[in-house]
């Protein structure tokens with residue numbers, strides 16, 4: 001059918017559940033660009049219903065009378081609505097709503113990464129069993145089309161490595177700490193004032209949000225379904241400004257890096273503050289942006305960056321999913337995603353086998369032989385030292401430690417987490433070290 005004729009056919013009716021930040025953005029794109037969307041989808045897209053909790057809240061968008069309702073059943077039970085855009089956060093009742101939408105015969109587009117991470121198997125399997133689809137481009141890295149890239153554009157490849165900045169809030173805070181010489185609390189406060197961090201920023205700054213997105217990417221790229229507890233996770237919330245300074249002296253910056261790597265048929269998986277060499281692409285990602293480096297066995301190394309959240313970037317991804325669903329691409333792809341692989345083709349690498357170079361900072365008594373004692377313990381655990389920095393105590397540390405201790409920074413050559421942990425057990429017995437010490441991996 002020629003496109004002009006198909007535009008004239010009956011429109012596809014859409015119901016949005018959740019007219020908050022993202023939902024309002026989606027409604028805006030649907031109402032402001034109908035011709036463009038119809039051309040690309042092959043059918044007109046018409047917003048029939050938008051469901052909210054509180055009908056009294058101002059929405060900042062004019063929709064035809066009767067569109068906004070507080071009844072989810074107005075979408076679930078309307079047989080004319082073909083596609084539901086699910087933009088309710090959290091797990092409950094988001095899970096139950098999504099299941100009811102599928103049972104009501106709707107194909108679903110969602111941005112809820114927490115829900116897919118926790119209940120993904122149930123939701124995807126239910127969709128498949130009911131002959132429906134779930135599209136979720138907006139669930140990972142907002143406006144960056146990374147799901148389509150992994151699932152379609154790089155389909156010729158076995159992805160071998162994902163290294164990514166997946167949380168814009170953390171990246172904004174780290175950028176401000178490095179640029180302005182601010183401590184964590186000061187940078188967080190500014191991020192909250194500018195709307196880059198929530199009033200309760202816990203899930204962003206403790207690494208959970210990035211881990212949820214990494215789990216979805218890992219599932220799609222490797223066919224391996226990890227749980228949140230499988231991801232070794234550390235946030236930026238305990239990062240000391242002095243470590244950014246020392247990393248800077250060594251030619252690095254610090255990023256909250258999410259890593260999934262195929263090593264000896266196992267998947268290494270972690271989210272943690274990581275030293276990243278200054279000249280590399282990830283080090284150049286400043287402010288609230290996201291970036292993802294993917295290595296494929298056919299294509300080699302590729303990079304993607306852009307806005308990882310926010311109203312319109314996320315709406316861009318949601319509407320692209322809507323167009324794909326209308327055009328039939330989602331149905332073709334959904335059946336063929338790596339997430340259906342069973343049994344999983346790779347196992348998860350035990351944490352003690354993860355290999356890396358490490359940055360270590362100890363607070364040590366300023367007296368002879370301390371460095372020799374530490375070097376001896378590291379050496380006996382087959383950990384060799386690449387470089388050492390020892391300084392007078394910076395002001396930020398003098399309050400928390402006694403005046404006659406100094407920071408000692410050690411960069412190691414490659415070793416395993418297991419070996420390092422063994423060494424740390426012995427180091428903990430040295431009286432000259434004031435616990436706790438700091439340890440971060442070095443990318444690459």
Ligand SMILES: NC(=O)c1ccc[n+]([C@@H]2O[C@H](COP(=O)([O-])OP(=O)(O)OC[C@H]3O[C@@H](n4cnc5c(N)ncnc54)[C@H](OP(=O)(O)O)[C@@H]3O)[C@@H](O)[C@H]2O)c1
Nearest residue numbers: 018019020021022052053054087088089111112309310314
């Ligand atoms: N914001 C972003 O930049 C971004 C980026 C990527 C992904 N996401 C994901 O997108 C989803 C939506 O995020 P958001 O920022 O748009 O959230 P939000 O601003 O809090 O909006 C949520 C909407 O859902 C409605 N809602 C909540 N519970 C409901 C229920 N039981 N029945 C009907 N409606 C209900 C709310 O109604 P009321 O308005 O009446 O309270 C609100 O309109 C989340 O899963 C989030 O993780 C967000």
